[in-house]
Amino acid sequence: MTTTTQLTNxxxxxADPTRRAVFERIAREGEVAATWLVQGSKVSQPAVSQHLRALRDAGLVAERREGRHIHYRVAPKGLGPLIDWLGHYQTFWQERFENLEKLLKGSE
Amino acid sequence: MTTTTQLTNxxxxxADPTRRAVFERIAREGEVAATWLVQGSKVSQPAVSQHLRALRDAGLVAERREGRHIHYRVAPKGLGPLIDWLGHYQTFWQERFENLEKLLKGSE
DNA sequence: CATTCATATAAGCTGTTGCTTATATATTTT
DNA sequence: AAAATATATAAGCAACAGCTTATATGAATG
Known part of the structure; x- marks a missing residue:
């Protein structure tokens, strides 16, 4: 079950665009070292580090240490609370949902 | 098309639990007057008013004036940016998506 | 083991957010 | 039009969020 607090988190x-951009890069690139995320970010290394911590605390990413690098990847369950919550509003976005469904079915 | 700004909004x-609670009540009850939302809220009338403004600005609710009451309802397109964005992460929540799909298909 | 590289933490500053009380604006009722 | 009801706006405040610079930790390398 998903708690309100988890969803809020x-x-x-x-909600923060900088942090979301970090998340999106991780999602696109599969597994990324933090250094690589700092490269090509507008903000400083500590800022990125803080965003990564937030993403991890929210359960949105997981990390794997390899030597002195830490590789981040998207945590599959992380978006769960959001998906679940949206489930309650099916009726409101049914049309869009159907598009999504097509996408998922791989009908190009 | 959905802009980053819209999604952020x-x-x-x-993300605010109080405001989300207001949204959820509107969703559940169909069409609700602001007064009614104030009743049964933990916060003051101005606070509710401010939350309603925020929800409207984000495109999440629409309003209809009737006499001196203003009735709020969920705006169908409001969650669009969120749905669209999640579409990019299909692969990460495919399992949950399938549950959702069942729900939608009305298979109880 | 001293240095370099990768990441995290600390401290402080600034802007934003959500709330309050007080007041203003609309609309209806008497 | 005066009073009552419904909602919005204004102003101020306390808490928080996100950034920075400076420094600490942790791991690899010479």
């Missing part, structure tokens, strides 16, 4: 965490 | 707006 996920929403707050994704 | 929707996320920020829903």
């Amino acid at each position: 996920v929403l707050k965490t994704l | 929707v996320l920020k707006t829903l």
Whole structure:
């Protein structure tokens, strides 16, 4: 089950554009070292580090240490609270949902 | 098309638990007058008013004036930016998505 | 083991957010 | 039009969020 607090956390965490951009890069690139995320970010290394902590605390990313690098990847369950919550509003976005469904079915 | 700003707005707006509770009540009850939302809220009338403004600005609710009451209802397109964005992460929540799909198909 | 590289933490500053009380604006009722 | 009801706005405040610079930790390398 998903708690209100978890949902709030996920929403707050994704609401910041800089942090969301970090998340999106991780999602796109599969597994990324923090250094690489700092490169190509507008903000400083500590800022990125803080965002990564927030993403991890929200359950949105997981980390794997390899030597002195830490690789981040998206945590599959992280978006769960958001998905679940949206489930309650099916009726309101049914049309868009159907588009999404097509996408998922791989009908190009 | 959905802009980053719109998505940020929707996320920020829903991230506050009090405001999200207001949104959820509107969703559940269909069409609600602001007064009614104030009744049964922990916060003051101005606070509710401010939350309603935020929800409207984010495109999440629409209003209809009737006499001196203003009735709020969920705006169908409001969650669009969020749905669209999640579409990019299909692969990460495919399992949950399938549950959702069942729900939508009305298979109880 | 001293240095370099990768990441995290600390401290402080600034802007934003959500709330309050007080007051203003609309609309209806008497 | 005066009073009552419904909502919005203004102003101020306390808490928080995100950034910075400076420094600490942790791991690899010479």
